[in-house]
Each structure stands twice: as structure tokens, then as C-alpha cells.
Amino acid sequence: MPSLPCAELHLHIEGTLEPELIFTLAARNGIRLPYADTADLADRYAFTDLQSFLDLYYANMDVLRTEADFTDMTRAYLRRTAAAGVRHAEIMMDPQAHLARGIALETCVGGVAAALSTSEADYGISTSLIAAFLRDRPAAEALAVLRDLLAMEAPIIGIGLDSAEVGYPPSLFAEVYDVARAAGLKCIAHAGEEGPPGYVREALDILRVDRLDHGIRCLEDEALVQRLVADQVPLTVCPLSNVRLRAVATLRDHPLPAMLARGLNVSVNSDDPAYFGGYVDDNFSALRQSFGLGVDDLATLAANSFRSAFISGERRAALL
Numbered sequence: 234m235p236s237l238p239c240a241e242l243h244l245h246i247e248g249t250l251e252p253e254l255i256f257t258l259a260a261r262n263g264i265r266l267p268y269a270d271t272a273d274l275a276d277r278y279a280f281t282d283l284q285s286f287l288d289l290y291y292a293n294m295d296v297l298r299t300e301a302d303f304t305d306m307t308r309a310y311l312r313r314t315a316a317a318g319v320r321h322a323e324i325m326m327d328p329q330a331h332l333a334r335g336i337a338l339e340t341c342v343g344g345v346a347a348a349l350s351t352s353e354a355d356y357g358i359s360t361s362l363i364a365a366f367l368r369d370r371p372a373a374e375a376l377a378v379l380r381d382l383l384a385m386e387a388p389i390i391g392i393g394l395d396s397a398e399v400g401y402p403p404s405l406f407a408e409v410y411d412v413a414r415a416a417g418l419k420c421i422a423h424a425g426e427e428g429p430p431g432y433v434r435e436a437l438d439i440l441r442v443d444r445l446d447h448g449i450r451c452l453e454d455e456a457l458v459q460r461l462v463a464d465q466v467p468l469t470v471c472p473l474s475n476v477r478l479r480a481v482a483t484l485r486d487h488p489l490p491a492m493l494a495r496g497l498n499v500s501v502n503s504d505d506p507a508y509f510g511g512y513v514d515d516n517f518s519a520l521r522q523s524f525g526l527g528v529d530d531l532a533t534l535a536a537n538s539f540r541s542a543f544i545s546g547e548r549r550a551a552l553l
């Protein structure tokens with residue numbers, strides 16, 4: 234089956250670190266890993282919820298030390314996702330996770346941005362960068378990092394909000410989003426992954442997001458669904474992620490077909506492909522297998538990804 238051309242809008246670059254690259258970077262940086270080999274590491278990818286994944290995700294990032302490490306990770310993702318059919322990617326990174334380990338913003342942002350700056354020439358993929366803030370750390374820290382990113386004129390087009398959701402409602406980050414919006418940045422946030430529909434409402438009403446990551450729990454609130462449909466708010470859905478983190482029991486239980494049927498603006502994305510069983514093409518294959526999605530639904534999902542991307546009309550026309 235040929236890959237479906239699409240845009241990837243929900244992707245954590247640190248979640249693309251494959252076991253092989255983790256071992257390569259550890260060796261390069263003289264780091265001893267607590268795993269015997271890549272198979273031993275991969276055996277630990279049996280997650281029970283979001284936090285059980287995040288613990289491993291943050292631990293494995295420790296192999297990222299130099300600007301070249303960030304560049305190599307990003308280039309590996311671009312190479313793989315080009316084969317998946319991705320023509321445009323809006324890539325999130327977690328600066329605070331690196332700052333907390335003593336890695337400078339210039340190193341982590343500069344390393345990822347270096348790979349993105351030549352993505353079109355190297356891989357035929359247009360790209361942009363989104364700085365995500367960790368909602369389980371203080372909002373004051375997020376605000377300080379945002380101000381640093383603005384001061385250094387980091388090449389970001391927007392901000393996101395990720396990490397442990399329950400107990401950390403969007404409203405905590407109102408000021409961060411106000412500053413970002415005033416600076417001309419797009420506003421995106423994870424909401425309704427593990428958190429309740431009320432968090433989706435807060436992301437809309439208080440953070441005034443342009444796009445929502447996940448949002449699947451919106452279905453528990455009919456009035457909220459109607460609002461999301463009316464406004465065509467983009468929802469970046471990640472089916473294999475939801476299965477691996479047990480937001481849904483099995484892929485057959487995934488609400489994506491129901492969301493499509495309701496007329497929600499949903500796209501298919503890979504989230505943390507190295508951890509969740511695959512890239513965008515793998516997500517589409519699994520959806521085809523579980524639901525037998527027809528060409529109309531697949532075309533809608535691809536079209537939704539392009540119309541929900543933060544790109545010029547000119548670039549969109551070239552992609553369609």
C-alpha cells in the first residue's frame with residue numbers, strides 16, 4: 234500500500250529516539266545505560282498509562298548532550314517520516330526537559346533547528362518548530378523559558394503544553410499563552426488525552442488555542458463536540474499512542490471513526506513513534522486493518538492534516 238501524503242502535526246522529537254540511536258548516542262557520550270541491549274530496552278515499552286511512559290521518555294533523553302545529538306535525532310526522524318508519506322511536519326520539542334539536565338537552550342533548540350533548516354532540500358519535507366512546556370512544572374518556569382526563547386529569537390512558530398495532564402489544568406498557563414499570542418506565536422495544547430473534557434474547554438476558553446493535541450475525551454461532552462465541530466478546531470489524534478498508553482483498550486475501541494462521523498476536524502499523527510509502535514504510515518495501516526477505512530475517510534484525514542497546518546496558502550496549494 235503506498236503511503237498517503239499528509240502533514241504530521243503532533244510529534245515530540247524526543248519521542249523519535251529509537252533504541253538503536255539511544256545506544257549510539259550513549260556510546261558517543263560515554264554514558265552507561267541501565268539496559269543490556271536494545272532488546273532489553275524495547276522490553277520496557279509496556280506502558281500502563283501516560284506517566285509510566287513519561288518516566289522512560291525523560292530518562293532516555295539523557296543521551297542527548299551535544300547540538301549534533303539533537304541534529305542527528307531530528308534527521309533520523311525526517312528520513313523515516315519522508316518514507317511514511319509526510320510532506321510537512323510541525324515538530325514539538327521539550328526545552329525544559331533539557332534545561333533541567335543542564336543542556337543550554339542554544340544547544341537543544343539549535344540542534345533541532347539545524348536539521349529543520351534544510352529539511353526541504355534534504356528530505357522534501359517542509360517543517361516548523363513548536364516549543365512545548367511541561368505542565369507538571371511551574372508555570373513561572375515556562376514563562377521564563379518562553380521569554381528566553383523570544384529573546385534569542387528562536388525559530389519557533391508556536392507553543393505547546395505537554396507531559397502529565399491530570400492535576401495540571403490548562404488554566405495554570407494562562408499568562409504563558411497570553412505572552413506567546415502577543416508575540417505572534419500559534420497556541421497549541423495537549424488536552425483531553427487522559428484529562429477530562431473540562432480541560433479541553435479550558436484550553437479553548439483560557440488558552441485560546443488554535444489547535445488541540447489529542448482531545449479524544451471531548452466525546453464525553455456533547456455540547457463541547459458541537460462547538461469543536463462548528464469551529465472546526467483541529468484535533469491531532471494519535472491512535473497507536475492512545476492504545477499504548479491505555480487511553481483506549483484496543484484500536485478497535487478507538488473513537489477516530491466516530492470523530493470523523495461527527496464531522497470533527499481530526500488528523501492522524503504518531504506522537505512518540507519510537508515508543509508507540511510506529512510512524513504515521515504505521516498508524517494509517519493499523520487504522521485500515523481495524524476499521525477498513527475507505528478512500529473517502531483517508532482522503533479526509535489527509536486533507537484535514539494539510540488544512541490544520543500553520544503554513545501559507547501558497548505552501549498548502551503546493552502540498553495538495
Ligand code: ES4
Nearest residue numbers: 245395396423474504505
Ligand atoms: C507525550 Cl503522549 C504524550 N502526552 C503528553 N506529553 C507527552 N510528551 C511526550 N509525549
Ligand code: ZN
Nearest residue numbers: 395423446504
Ligand atoms: Zn503528544
